Amino acid sequence: xxxxxxxxxxxxxxxxxxxxxxxxxxxxxxxxxxxxxxxxxxxxxxxxxxxxxxxxxxxxxxxxxxxxxxxxxxxxxxxxxxxxxxxxxxxxxxxxxxxxxxxxxxxxxxxxxxxxxxxxxxxxxxxxxxxxxxxxxxxxxxxxxxxxxxxxxxxxxxxxxxxxxxxxxxxxxxxxxxxxxxxxxxxxxxxxxxxxxxxxxxxxxxxxxxxxxxxxxxxxxxxxxxxxxxxxxxxxxxxxxxxxxxxxxxxxxxxxxxxxxxxxxxxxxxxxxxxxxxxxxxxxxxxxxxxxxxxxxxx
Numbered sequence: 687x688x689x690x691x692x693x694x695x696x697x698x699x700x701x702x703x704x705x706x707x708x709x710x711x712x713x714x715x716x717x718x719x720x721x722x723x724x725x726x727x728x729x730x731x732x733x734x735x736x737x738x739x740x741x742x743x744x745x746x747x748x749x750x751x752x753x754x755x756x757x758x759x760x761x762x763x764x765x766x767x768x769x770x771x772x773x774x775x776x777x778x779x780x781x782x783x784x785x786x787x788x789x790x791x792x793x794x795x796x797x798x799x800x801x802x803x804x805x806x807x808x809x810x811x812x813x814x815x816x817x818x819x820x821x822x823x824x825x826x827x828x829x830x831x832x833x834x835x836x837x838x839x840x841x842x843x844x845x846x847x848x849x850x851x852x853x854x855x856x857x858x859x860x861x862x863x864x865x866x867x868x869x870x871x872x873x874x875x876x877x878x879x880x881x882x883x884x885x886x887x888x889x890x891x892x893x894x895x896x897x898x899x900x901x902x903x904x905x906x907x908x909x910x911x912x913x914x915x916x917x918x919x920x921x922x923x924x925x926x927x928x929x930x931x932x933x934x935x936x937x938x939x940x941x942x943x944x945x946x947x948x949x950x951x952x953x954x955x956x957x958x959x960x961x962x963x964x965x966x967x968x969x970x971x972x973x974x975x976x977x978x979x980x981x982x983x984x985x
Contacts (some may be wrong), residue, residue, distance in 0.1 A: 688741060688756060690981040691723040692774025692955070693749040695964045696807065697894065698921060702747075703965065709747040710922055717961070718749025719921060722764055722773035723981075732758045740764040742773045744781060744932060746921055749774075750961055752981060759929035762936045765944035775976035776943070776950045779807035781935045782893060782920050783815055783869075789934070790918050791867045791891040798822040800856055800865035800883060802872060804841060805832035807976045808893065810951040812869055813839045818942060824859055826852050828971065835974050839951070856883040864888060874898035877915075881907060889914040951975025957983065 699717045701707035709715055722742040725735050735741050735758065743761045748754045764773040786808075787793045799816050803809045804825025816823050817840035825836045826847045833844030845855045856865055864885035870876055875897025880890045881904075890913065908915065923931070942948040953973045956964050958981040967973055 687725070687727045688721065688723045688743060688754050688761070689726045690721045690749065690751060690754055690774075692721065692771035693718045693751075693958070693979040693981060694720045694775035694778055694807070695961075695968055695977040695979065696720070696778050697896070697968065699750075700965055700968060713746035714748030714755075716748045716751055718745070718747065718751070718754075718979075720744055720774060720776070720778040721749040721754050721981075722770055722776070723754075724770075725761075726753060728758070734758070735761055735763065740770055740773075742777050744777045744920075744928065750958065750979060750981075757925060757929075759925070760932050762932060762940055765940065767946060768943060768950070771955060771978060771980050771982060772950050772952050775807070775952055775978040777935075778920070779811040779976065780815070780939050780943075780948075780950075781931060783808050783812040784935055784939055785920070785931050786869055786891045786893050786918060787812060787815060787867070788938075789931075790916050791869065791889050793819065793821065793867050795819045796821060797866035798824065798860050798863070798885070799867045799869065800824045800826070800852075800880075801841075801869045802826045802847075802876065803894075804836040804844065805829075805974045806871065807951075808869075808871065809836070810839055810975045811948075813841050814948045815939070816840075818947065822860070824856055824865060832974055835951075853879050853883045860885070867891065869893065872897035874901035877901040877903060881913065884913060886911045887913075889916060892917040893919070953977055955980050 725739045743756045805827045823841045825841045826845045845852045868890045871894035873895035958979045964977045
């Protein structure tokens with residue numbers, strides 16, 4: 687059991703609030719997929735973490751609260767250099783980005799990656815992770831300000847999807863090859879364009895469906911160019927899979943956070959009671975990175 691200090695806001699929370707994304711069977715109906723705080727108690731047989739440890743965690747629900755129950759295998763220590771409340775905005779986006787890029791997408795050092803929604807939580811995490819592997823990073827976003835933030839985080843080039851053709855720009859910026867990997871949050875509305883933007887032998891990893899969930903594809907094109915279309919979600923994974931994913935995050939990502947090679951991008955912190963305002967801000971598209979709810983007043 688963890689006494690919550692910070693709870694990150696995710697788009698999945700907005701969908702659940704609207705009735706489109708119910709929690710998995712057995713999960714808490716309370717909103718919130720990630721949190722940080724201090725361990726309040728541990729169950730029988732748990733050797734780590736210990737009571738009082740600063741931790742961040744991944745859950746299937748229940749993070750917008752004073753206390754949250756979580757499997758020990760989904761908890762990792764918060765590095766000393768990371769603010770405990772800010773840490774509430776780390777697990778969901780960094781774990782999602784790490785798993786999608788390297789496990790699902792098989793991103794290799796030096797490859798070109800196109801990251802849609804570069805100014806979002808997963809986008810800002812993915813930029814930093816890909817930079818650690820020497821990749822060429824192209825991002826899409828809807829404003830010059832967001833693109834500038836993406837460049838500052840390590841992106842090589844930004845594409846304004848409102849005013850530019852991201853397929854043409856991706857081809858231009860990759861000397862005609864296209865991106866080796868596309869990390870996509872849009873789903874159906876971008877699928878055809880992503881196929882046009884990805885290189886031969888490339889991979890498209892879909893992690894969101896903001897643009898719908900049904901689309902037609904030309905399998906002939908995919909077969910001729912040996913393309914891979916991969917979809918993934920984190921929340922519905924079995925506990926055993928989550929344990930493996932969190933362990934990979936702890937091994938590969940947390941040390942980079944601990945020595946400041948990666949940083950959580952926190953747009954703002956609001957009191958837990960202002961969760962509704964946090965959702966409104968996320969829906970407005972005015973946010974870069976994460977919004978975190980501060981539950982520390984209840985400690």
